Amino acid sequence: MSLLDTLPAATGDGARGSAGSAADARDAAIALLRSTGLPTKKTEAWRFTSVRAIAERALPVAPTSLTPPHPDVVRFVGGHPVLPTAPRSPAVSLARVSHLGPFGAEALDAAHPFAALNTALFSDALVVKVMGVAARPVFVDHVAFENERADTAAYARIRVELAANAELVLVERYRGASALSDSVVEIVLGENAKLVHLRTHEDEGALVGSVFVRQARGSRYVSHALSFYGAPTRLDLRVRLEGEGAECSLDGVALVAGDVHSDHHVRVDHAAPRTTSRMRHRAVVSDRATSVFDGQAHVLPGAAGCEAHQHSRNLLLSDRGTVHTKPHLEIHVDEVVASHGATVGALDADALFYLRARGISESDAKTLLTYAFLQELVDAIEHPALRTAMRDALLSQLPGGELVRALEDDALDFEEDHPTEAEDDA
Amino acid sequence: MLSIQNLHVEVGGKPILKGLTLELKAGEVHAIMGPNGAGKSTLSYVLAGRDGYEVKAGSITFLGQDLLAMDVSERAAAGLFLGFQYPVAIPGVSNLHFVRAALNAQRKARGEAELSAAELMKLAREKGKLVELPADLMKRAVNDGFSGGEKKRNEIFQMAMLEPKLAVLDETDSGLDIDALRVVASGVNALRSPERAMLVITHYQRLLDHIVPDRVHVLVDGRIVESGDKSLALRLEDEGYEKIRASAAISGAAS
Structure with a gap:
């Protein structure tokens, strides 16, 4: 038995449809998974985080439920979005769509196996479009499908687009208890747009989340990600700074106890000049828990005048806990301001x-x-x-x-x- | 108030205090002077209850209780205060939150009601004036980025807030210029009272110009070798520790 047994056969629609259709994306994701499979501990990026227990179960996609909508909060129930009823800021539109059209490319570009699994299996996606400055945050709650939560997989899919100069605060909570929550959030920031993105990982099942961000000139992405639970919790956060002067600030906290395993993999590509990235990770590890941090910044050729900082500090409160931390920089230009460091210690x-x-x-x-x-x-x-x-x-x-x-x-x-x-x- | 009898203490298997005896009554200020390595800081840490200081023999009675049987925080709640030679910086914990947590923990341990926010602020403003501690230092993280003088003023501010029965001030003068020394000393003097005893540990006599002790004890090689009034401190300043160390060695060999 394998989680990949739940994949559909390729749709075959891709041959007929225009290039970049949703069917193409699904077919490509299915093809990717069939050729590479799910990661094992031999896969470099998954050395410290085992998903074997999940990969060996043919968890069905959680069924849609008849959960009534919440007035203010988008709910994902078993991975299916339920839109709120209250009127929203005129700057923000929320839509539930059953395909992502030409989108999904960010997730596939990254060749991330769980992002591909999400692309292959998600049913409806939430699309958030922001045209101006949103007066209030958009709250998204990921909860489990009530009755079958232990034996299903939730594939939540979100796309967030901010027009030039738009601003939004997005607050996501993952607090279902599905056996597997495999989510993908794609974010595209227009020129000088600003997104503040808070995420808390409070799910006691396996939680694999991917966030892909593309930033135009002068935009800012500010992320605060907190992990408390998860067996394991894995966050892949990948930011591409494509426009000059774009900035991102990526903060992560793992506060883990018991047998919890938290893994934050963060990567920033500086693809334009004078872009800035700041990563800070703090882990507090008790009992037999584990925290993994892998932070990469790549300053690509031509991206002069960039700034990249990565700092990981870890507090180990138990001699049975484990910390793996690896901040690293890859720099292909001369003129860069960069710093990185990692510490592990007791109180x-x-x-x-x-x-x-x-x-x-x-x-x-x-x-x-x-x-x-x-x-x-x-x-x-x-x-x-x-x-x-x-x-x-x-x-x-x-x-x-x-x-x-x-x-x-x-x-x-x-x-x-x-x-x-x-x-x-x- | 404090009775130390024949105290023997080892640190890392090495004897440091070798039969120290000391009596301190309420209202008294005693100074302990001694050369480096005599055991001055060891005495202050043993009183406060720090790990790693092993009591091999002797006893310490504080207000009728066996001090050595008490936990570090219990000693503080019972009224013992240690002014640190090197106050610790604690980034992320505001000075006021720290003092509030400490004061309320002590009050709770004594069965007293906790102070409200308003009561605490009133007290903090009043006591802050004693040592001229600016408002921004109260709000900043504990000792974080404080100068040497600010740290020592903060120690005396905490002492004023906590109103201990016995204050042990470990080298409170170290690292202070003359102006800071005066501020700190006047704060300490303002806290002298018939109910409170103080043990002032110092290497130099100059602090004792400002905080005038009732008794002066000379600590050499883990024992008190001479006691006297404040004139003893002046004599030590003149003669240095060498002479007294030599005569202590002779009397030690003779006994």
């Missing part, structure tokens, strides 16, 4: 003692220091409500996390009654 014993010597219990001191390790990436989230939501999501996974929330939530009316002002009055 700082001096800091722990300092907190305890002030009366803070050992467990609370560990919580404070662990959260402090992640805090910088939470603070980087521009939108206050989302920042708070992200913080709370992290704290809910951290033993004793309510301490940090209690400290932060009502303390600081400092600004209104400033001591230096008080001194001035005196």
Whole structure:
């Protein structure tokens, strides 16, 4: 038995249809999978992340369900989109389409086996088009099909297009418990467009997500990806900076315990001059959990004046946990500003003692220091409500996390009654 | 308040304190002076309960309790404060959150109600003035990017907030210029009270010009070899530690 047994025979439509049709894309994906198969631990990009348990099961595609729509949130139920009912910002259109037309090329270009599997098997896709500045975020919730969640696979497909100067915040949560969630998000940013993309991976099944981003001149892509659960969770984030001055900022957090296995593979191609990429990854690993980070930046010939930074910091809280981290740069031009680095360590014993010597219990001191390790990436989230939501999501996974929330939530009316002002009055 | 009897401590199998005895009463300020390697910092860490300091013999009684049986945070809640020689920077934890967590943890351990945000801010503003700690330092991450003087002021600010019964100040003067020393010392002096004892550990006499001790003890090679009033500190400054070390060696050999 194999997951590939669930592939349909090639449609054959490609021969009749025009080049670049949806049928072409599906046929190409099926052909790719038939020739390469699913990755094993011998596949370089999957050395540390086994998908064998999933690959050996012929998980059927989750059936469509009659889930009622949510007013504000796009729901993917078993991988099938259900559009919200409430009116939306005039700048944003949401559509459910049963094919992606000529699209899907990004996923195939990358020859990513699970992206190809998604292309072959997804039913309906969500297409988000943004023509101006969206006043409110678009929320997308990936949940499991209620009754058969344990034995099905969900293939969610999303395409996001931002016109020139458009802006959007996209918030995705993966919190179903399908045996397999294999999602693909394709993002195309027009000139000077800006997308802020938050993702949380809270699915206890196998979660394989791919995000493909193409950026035109002057555009910005800001990603915050958090992984808590997953057996395994694998994120492939690939960004192509195609227009001059395009920038991306890619932050990832893995806060993993138990047997959870998180793998973030991030790759940026600098294909135009004066483009900038910043990658930051932080992992906190407890128990027998594993965090993998592979960050690549490729500065392609002709892309002069680029900036590429990759930093991975890992906090290992257990001697049975595992961290694999590999930031790397490939530079084909002379004039580049680049930095990369990786650290793996335990909690700082001096800091722990300092907190305890002030009366803070050992467990609370560990919580404070662990959260402090992640805090910088939470603070980087521009939108206050989302920042708070992200913080709370992290704290809910951290033993004793309510301490940090209690400290932060009502303390600081400092600004209104400033001591230096008080001194001035005196 | 504090009674240390015949304390023997090893670090990494090496004897550092070799029979130290010391009595400190409420309201008193004692100074411990000594050359490098005499065991000054070891004494402060043993009092605070740091791992890696192995008590081989002797006892420490603090307010009638066996201090050595208590956990690090329990000692703090019981009223023991250690002012660090090298305060630790903690990026990501704001100074105010840290003090709030510490104060509330201590109050909780003593069965007292936690302070509200407003009460805490009022207290922080009041105590911040004692050591001229600017508002932005209170909001910044603990000691992160602080100068040497700012770190030491922050230690005394924390002490003022936590209102300990016994403050052990480990080389609080190290790394301070004369102006910072004056600010820190005046903060400490403001906290002297009949209910509070202080143990001021220092290498140099100059701190004791500002914080005038009731008693001065000289620690050499893990034991207190001489005790006296504040004039002992001045004598040490004149003569250096060599002379007292030599006479200690003689008396040690004779006994």
